[in-house]
Amino acid sequence: MKAVGVIVEYNPFHNGHLHHLQETRRKTNADCLIAVMSGNFLQRGEPAIVSKWARTKMALASGIDIVIELPYAFAVQAAERFASGAVRLLAAIGCRELCFGSESGDIAAFLSAADTWSEQQEPFDSLVRAELARGQSFPRAAAAAWQALGAAPLDLSKPNNVLGFAYVKAIRQHALPMTPHTIPRRAAGYHDESASHPSIASATSVRKILRQTGQLEAVAAYVPAAALDQLRQYQETYGRLHDWEMYFPLLKYRLLTATEADLRRIAGVEEGIEHRLKQHIAAAETFAAFIAAVKTKRYTWTRLQRLCTHVLTHFTKEAQSEAADPTYIRLLGMSETGRRYLQQVKKQLALPLVAKAAKLNGDPLYEQEKRAAAAYAAAFPEPLASRAFREEYATAPIYFSGMERK
Amino acid sequence: MKAVGVIVEYNPFHNGHLHHLQETRRKTNADCLIAVMSGNFLQRGEPAIVSKWARTKMALASGIDIVIELPYAFAVQAAERFASGAVRLLAAIGCRELCFGSESGDIAAFLSAADTWSEQQEPFDSLVRAELARGQSFPRAAAAAWQALGAAPLDLSKPNNVLGFAYVKAIRQHALPMTPHTIPRRAAGYHDESASHPSIASATSVRKILRQTGQLEAVAAYVPAAALDQLRQYQETYGRLHDWEMYFPLLKYRLLTATEADLRRIAGVEEGIEHRLKQHIAAAETFAAFIAAVKTKRYTWTRLQRLCTHVLTHFTKEAQSEAADPTYIRLLGMSETGRRYLQQVKKQLALPLVAKAAKLNGDPLYEQEKRAAAAYAAAFPEPLASRAFREEYATAPIYFSGMERK
Structure with a gap:
């Protein structure tokens, strides 16, 4: 069976993701589509709108065959570390091909850029430095350097190109036997918050519409029915969807009770930013107001969100340095096809395949996963907080027979 | 002017406290009655039912002339450290006399017990050890030792006797020029939760009645009108009174996201209790259920509450060891008499008298006070959380002209 990997967040799953999956199957003739997915917190330092289990169900209902977890220590990171964890896990579960969405849509550009870079x-670095010294932005400097060295200039001002480039570089760096493909992203840009296409909107826009209207029906045009159904079930169980504001009281409590020395132990706290965090937290009444107050040119919104997520989940530099490499493949869910694939390959996998989270107790990567899950659950009142945390370690991988598919 | 000290928590102020103040004036002919009072968290490891400012107003309205703060690092401690901080602060502000309530009511018994002890x-220690080895409780062992050495046997099974003995010992130990007096406590015992006397009930009973009925009027018989008024004003402003259950979500969040190594840094976490905390927290849905699950013969309810308060306020062993001695006298409030007294003595005080909390920034004792205040405020939703925390450092000492007295 031919296994092809995708790297996803599904926050939430939407028609653009469905398009990407269909194109991936068409382009690669995959027998088994494997997604490595972020858990409770996402790459840009935000809580997932619904749990990893609800998002796993969305994925399986829409054509993914296997969902494995990208551990927190890789998921909530800038592109390089995120990519390095994700492609290594896909390689470990036997994917020889990777297919990612990008603004470029041209895999040759990624390969040539990565070749030049490695x-x-x-010469690449010194050209980039020279351009930066002339006041160019990093994306422009890199494009100029590639052009000067005869490579296709990859536009790194586009977020999906940045991630794609990181995937291709990571494949090279770890010498993984994996062929990358890319599919052009349709219609909505990654950061695009305005929905103009009739059925495609970015996850950011979908979340924004949900936040502004409070109505699940308002995104029905952009989200497959099965995904909408998961959002509805989650909201019925937990009373709400997740957003950063929900965690602000916990973040504020933590920032006010931690000393600056405690904050310096947290991953991503560098260059004295702990002073700014301490300085602005007491007066802030919302997360948005807090980040706006702390933000500088050097500390971008995303970098601060990520750092605040690390404060919230108590992800220390020590935990980060203990978590340099994936140590297990955690199965979140599978279809019947996925089950057959795993049956076939499970004895040859490079890392242990784990279905029961309890087996991972003591593994530094999983201990951080539990801390993240505890923080994710902590904003609910009891008994929902206990229920949400229990979901982390007591939920069996989702099995999706296909009968559930609409 | 003759200054006499009392050591209080006023959680909340009730008729028994009023009786103690009247008896103290009668017995000592005090010109100026000075209370050293716990702040946001109390000796037995509980949040104060209302803020330090509301409780300062209760005190001033009922006859106290000066209220100073017992810093968190002394307030949330077993009897010896609590006493040691309290009597040194009273001595530092010029009290040559101390008057405490006790079950014994006989100061000679305290003095003779303390003399024998020091x-x-x-011989005292070896007699106690021998009795303990025979299976006696500590209070019985101590009583037997005193009797054998010809001293009056002080009953240390009574909580106010324990505190009183600690005050007298601390006076001796620090060689303070201070004469202790004691007044027998009337009617209700310290721990007594049932109210049988028509106008006297313990603070524990008063809080229990408030919790069970949700009605301030239900305690009107036991609490002076001015104190009841403070409870009412606080409830109107903040929507509720404080109790431990209100902090359970924060405690649970903290216990689940901290590592065992983090917990070992917290004051009071000894002998592997961090394992038990971690073991029982996930399933607990209330504070009471949690403590009941963790409790052992060795780890009593009070000891666990205190330790949980330290987790909540992030009071580390390091912070505790930095806070061995009082470094300032923080003024919370004063009457006109108090103002005149301070005018008279302020140049001779042994420690700086501080009215503006901002002047204390950087002092380890005050940094812990702010952490405690942040935790105390954090259970409120915004904007109340910000308001409650701002009260900590932006409130000027209460001035009570006497015109407000009813």
Whole structure:
């Protein structure tokens, strides 16, 4: 069976993701589509709108065959570390191909950029430095350097190109036997918050519409019925969807009771930013107001969100350095096809495949996963907080027979 | 002017406290009655039912002339450290006399017990050890030792006797020029939760009645009108009174996201209790259920509450060891008499008298006070959380002209 990997967040799953899956199957003739997915917190330092289990169900209902978890220590990171964890897990579960969405849509551009970057590292770096010194932005400097070295200039001002480039680089760096493909993203840009296409909107826009209207029906045009159903079930169980504001009281409590020395132990706290965090937290009444107050040119919104997520989940530099490599493949869910695939390959996998979270107790990567899950659950009142946390370690991988598919 | 000290929590102020103040004035002919009072968290490891400011107003309205704060690092401690901080602060502000309530009511018994304890320490300790080895409780062992050494046997099974003995010992230990007096406590015992006397009930009973009925009027018989008025005003402003259950979500969040190594840094976490805390927290849905699950013969309810308060307020062993001695006298409030007294003595005080909390920034004792205040405020929703925390450092000492007295 031919296994093809995708790297996803599904926050929430929407028609653009469905398009990407269909195109991936068409382009690669995959027998088994494997997604490595972020858990409770996402790459840009935000809580997932619904749990990993609800998002796993969305994925399986829409054509994914296997969902495995990208551990927190890789998921809530800038592109390089995120990519490095994700492609290594896909390789470990036997994917020889990867297919990612990008603004570029041209895999040759990624390959040539990565070749230049790895084989002509010194001239590339010195060209970039020269351009930066002339006041160019990093994306423009990199494009100029590639052009000067005869490579196709990849536009790194586009977020999906940045991630794609990181995937291709990580494949090279770890010498993984994996062929990358890319599919052009349709219609909505990654950051685009305004929905103009009739059925495609970015996850950011979908969340924004949900937040502004409070109505699940308002996104029905952009989200497959099965995904909408998961959002509805989650909201019925937990009374709400997740957003950062829900965690602000916990973040504020933590920032006010931690000393600056405690904050310096947290991953991502560098260059004295702990002073700014302490300085602005007491007066802030919302997360948005807090980040706006702390933000500087150097500390972007995303970087601060990620850092605040690390404060919230108590992800220390020590935990980060203990978590340099994936140590297990955690199964979140599978279809019948996925089950057959795993049956076939499970004895040859490079890392242990784990279905029962209890087996991972003591593994530094999983201990951080539990801390993240505890923080994710903590904003609910009891008994929902206990229920949400229990879901983390007591839920069996979702099995999706296909009968549930609409 | 003759200044006499009392050591209080006023959680809340009730008729028994009023009786103690009237008896103290009668017995000592005090010109100026000075209370050293716990702040946001109390000796037995509980949040104060209302803020330090509301409780300061209760005190001033009922005859106290000066209220100073017992810093968190002394307030939330077993009897010896609590006493040691309290009597040194009273001595530092010029009290030559101390008057405490006790079950015994006989100061000679305290003095003779303390003399024996300090002058015949070795025979006393070995007698106590022998009795303990025979299976006696500590109070019975101590009573037997005192009797054998010819001293009056003080009953240390009574909580106010325990505190009183600690005050007298601390006066001796620090060689303070301070004469202790004691007044027998009337009617209700310290721990007594049932109200049988028509106008006297313990603070524990008063809080229990408030919790069970949700009605301030239900305690009107036991609480002076001015104190009841403070409870009412606080409830109107903040929507509720404080209790431990209100903090359970924060405690649970903290216990689940901290590592065992983090918990070992917290004051009071000894002998592996961090394992039990971690073991029982996930399933607990209330504070009471949690403590009941963790409790052992060795770890009593009070000891666990205190330790949980330290987790909640992030009071570390390091912070505790930095806070061995009082470094300032923080003024919370004063009457006109109090103002005149301070005018008279302020140049001779042994420690700086501080009215503006901002002047204390950086002092380890005050940094812990702010952490405690942040935790105390954090259970409120915004904007009340910000308001409650701001009260900590932006409130000027209460001035009570006497015109407000009813």
